[in-house]
Amino acid sequence: MTTRIWTAALAVIGDEILSGRTQDKNIAQIATWLNVQGIRLAEVRVVADKTEAIVEAVNTLRARNDYLFTTGGIGPTHDDITVNAIAEALGVPVVFHPQALAMLDAYYASRGGLNEPRKRMARVPEGADLIENRMSGAPGIHVGNIFIMAGVPHITAGMLDALTGTLEGGLPVLSRTIGCWVAESEVADLLRSAEKNHDGVSIGSYPFFREGRVGANFVVRATDAALADTCITDLTAALEEVGRPVVAGGI
Amino acid sequence: MTTRIWTAALAVIGDEILSGRTQDKNIAQIATWLNVQGIRLAEVRVVADKTEAIVEAVNTLRARNDYLFTTGGIGPTHDDITVNAIAEALGVPVVFHPQALAMLDAYYASRGGLNEPRKRMARVPEGADLIENRMSGAPGIHVGNIFIMAGVPHITAGMLDALTGTLEGGLPVLSRTIGCWVAESEVADLLRSAEKNHDGVSIGSYPFFREGRVGANFVVRATDAALADTCITDLTAALEEVGRPVVAGGI
Numbered sequence: 001m002t003t004r005i006w007t008a009a010l011a012v013i014g015d016e017i018l019s020g021r022t023q024d025k026n027i028a029q030i031a032t033w034l035n036v037q038g039i040r041l042a043e044v045r046v047v048a049d050k051t052e053a054i055v056e057a058v059n060t061l062r063a064r065n066d067y068l069f070t071t072g073g074i075g076p077t078h079d080d081i082t083v084n085a086i087a088e089a090l091g092v093p094v095v096f097h098p099q100a101l102a103m104l105d106a107y108y109a110s111r112g113g114l115n116e117p118r119k120r121m122a123r124v125p126e127g128a129d130l131i132e133n134r135m136s137g138a139p140g141i142h143v144g145n146i147f148i149m150a151g152v153p154h155i156t157a158g159m160l161d162a163l164t165g166t167l168e169g170g171l172p173v174l175s176r177t178i179g180c181w182v183a184e185s186e187v188a189d190l191l192r193s194a195e196k197n198h199d200g201v202s203i204g205s206y207p208f209f210r211e212g213r214v215g216a217n218f219v220v221r222a223t224d225a226a227l228a229d230t231c232i233t234d235l236t237a238a239l240e241e242v243g244r245p246v247v248a249g250g251i
Numbered sequence: 252m253t254t255r256i257w258t259a260a261l262a263v264i265g266d267e268i269l270s271g272r273t274q275d276k277n278i279a280q281i282a283t284w285l286n287v288q289g290i291r292l293a294e295v296r297v298v299a300d301k302t303e304a305i306v307e308a309v310n311t312l313r314a315r316n317d318y319l320f321t322t323g324g325i326g327p328t329h330d331d332i333t334v335n336a337i338a339e340a341l342g343v344p345v346v347f348h349p350q351a352l353a354m355l356d357a358y359y360a361s362r363g364g365l366n367e368p369r370k371r372m373a374r375v376p377e378g379a380d381l382i383e384n385r386m387s388g389a390p391g392i393h394v395g396n397i398f399i400m401a402g403v404p405h406i407t408a409g410m411l412d413a414l415t416g417t418l419e420g421g422l423p424v425l426s427r428t429i430g431c432w433v434a435e436s437e438v439a440d441l442l443r444s445a446e447k448n449h450d451g452v453s454i455g456s457y458p459f460f461r462e463g464r465v466g467a468n469f470v471v472r473a474t475d476a477a478l479a480d481t482c483i484t485d486l487t488a489a490l491e492e493v494g495r496p497v498v499a500g501g502i
Contacts (some may be wrong), residue, residue: 016455018292019426020282021470024275027297041269043304046278046295049455053294076436077456078291078443117439136460152458164475175270190369192329204266204300205328206273207403209387219272 006169007042008034009061013082014072014151015049025153026071033160039067040167049073054085062089062145067167072151074138076117082148087125090144095123107137134158152170171223176232179251182244184205184213185217190238192217198231200224210251217250257292257420259285260312264333265298265323265402277322284411287303289420290318296486305336313340313396318418323402325389327368333399334392339396340384351390358388385395385409422474427483430502433495434458435467441489442469449482451475461502469500 016022024046031041042065047053054073062068073082087094100122101114108114121138124130131140131147135158141148147163149156175197180187184207195203201222208215218235222228238248261281269272275297282292293316298304305324313319324333334498338345352365359365372389375381382391382398386409392399398414400407431438435456446454452473459466469486473479487497 014297015453015472016457016470017278018282018295019293019424019470020279020286020453021426022457023279023454027268028271028274031269035271042299044263044269044295044297048293062388075458077439077458078446079453079455111434112437115436117323118436120439121436135422148463173270175272183362184361185369185372188328188371200265202330204270204272204330205326206267207326219267219270221266221270 004170006067007065008038008039008067008069009065010044011057011061011068011070012044012046012072013049013054013056013070014046015079016151017072018048026149026151026156029153029157030069030071030160033164034169035173037164037167038172040168040173049079051079051081051085051088054082055089058086058089058146061072066145068146070146071149071156074121074141074150076120076138079124083123083125086143086146086148086163090125090146092126094123095126096122097128097130097141100124100130101143102135103114103130103139105158133164134162173221173223174225174228176220176228177216177217177250178232178236178239179217179247179249180244181213181215181251182239182240183214187239187242187244190242191235194231194235194238197234198222198227200227201231203231203235208251215251219250255421257290258316259290259318259320259327260293260316261295262305262308262312262319262321262325263295263297264300264305264321265297266330266383267402268297268323269299277400277402277407280408281320281406281411285420286424288415288418289423290418290456291424300330300332301400302332302339305333305493306340309337309340309397311322317396319397320400321397322400322407325372325392325401326398327389328370331371334374334376337394337397337399341376343377345374346377348379348392351381354381354390355388364434365471382410384414385413388390424472424474425476425479427471427479428468428501429487429490430466430468430498430500431490431495432464432466432502433490438490438493438495441493442486445482445486445489448485449473449478452479452482454482454486459502466502470501 045057128143135155140159204219379394386406391410415458455470457468
């Protein structure tokens with residue numbers, strides 16, 4: 001049986017990430033959420049607040065993935081150019097979304113009213129619908145296979161929550177982890193064999209240095225739980241055979 | 252006077268980032284370090300442990316930036332394919348670097364000796380030289396305009412330290428920050444004017460919600476310190492004129 005693999009890409013939009021000012025948290029957050037939806041994050045690009053950079057990334061990534069997520073650049077200020085750039089990438093005009101206007105109007109009724117900059121957040125590429133924002137006023141935007149999300153991680157989280165279960169995906173990728181107080185370079189052949197002997201798994205090796213000792217966590221990934229379990233069992237036995245007891249779940 | 256702008260790209264290589272298992276820290280770390288060298292991080296791609304994905308990213312990014320940094324995939328295990336993929340991108344063979352072999356031999360002399368997986372870490376694209384690793388045995392690699400670094404952030408940090416001051420760059424981008432307890436949507440026009448009135452600055456607006464109130468930090472970036480200072484002074488005055496006192500240095 002071959003299973004269709006569903007992939008997504010992510011474009012993180014923002015000078016604040018490229019300047020080092022802000023530590024990105026959306027890559028890990030969206031990757032983890034996608035796994036649960038049965039969708040794999042296949043590639044990420046971080047691009048500047050520049051139209052041509054956004055257009056290039058959006059057009060490449062949406063063409064070769066089932067879904068494209070973007071984060072950042074949908075606020076009310078001059079540096080928020082994501083909507084315009086994505087409309088340009090799609091070759092459609094930017095229009096006001098009536099429902100977004102109504103939502104913003106309600107949200108700002110008790111917060112000083114809906115001025116021009118705030119109205120900007122109701123602008124969408126023509127043909128878009130909205131992603132509910134459970135944290136603040138301005139909604140996310142869904143157009144074609146593109147999901148345009150906020151940059152602030154807790155607002156992104158609320159939008160992901162609103163999308164949960166609505167995207168078609170395949171089998172989730174499961175992972176099983178074991179840890180071992182060993183230099184990965186001592187057991188590299190053994191890891192390579194374990195991956196080769198279990199078709200359909202991939203094994204990642206993640207070394208660390210802790211409490212004055214070297215160790216590594218080995219992560220077995222597969223869509224088939226039984227296959228992942230068998231691989232972990234065999235890898236555990238192989239490590240213990242060379243005198244390296246493992247810690248289930250990782251160190 | 253126009254100043255040449257030096258740019259770098261970063262390719263973060265690793266399934267562990269795309270799966271959400273590991274929170275990337277190298278983007279912010281390398282961005283910050285590059286700023287000090289007078290080099291701007293212009294774009295980042297996160298790619299899977301797949302040869303074709305790495306080759307595509309490396310060839311695109313090295314062609315349109317002064318420098319390309321990569322992180323990840325230079326360890327001893329089967330999933331460490333960065334060196335082979337970059338050699339393929341460059342169209343050169345992979346060779347053992349004698350000095351790297353000697354360094355690894357010395358490092359592993361008291362750690363069980365230099366086995367085949369460990370020797371893998373002395374492999375480089377032909378024509379490369381080494382980047383000192385001040386934290387552990389395996390060096391980084393410099394070939395053409397590419398700097399191949401470790402994935403583990405503290406090892407990357409040691410390699411960056413070894414490179415400090417060795418790369419040609421331009422004027423560092425300086426930043427000045429002020430904070431204000433205001434919704435950015437209330438002062439969006441004022442920010443736009445401040446940027447327009449000071450040619451050569453860019454202003455980023457970074458909203459937050461804290462202690463039950465909304466606020467924002469405004470970051471003025473420029474290569475000219477006097478220009479950044481003037482812009483901050485004018486922006487501060489404009490905000491205070493509309494009854495919004497600012498906090499120097501940000502909130």
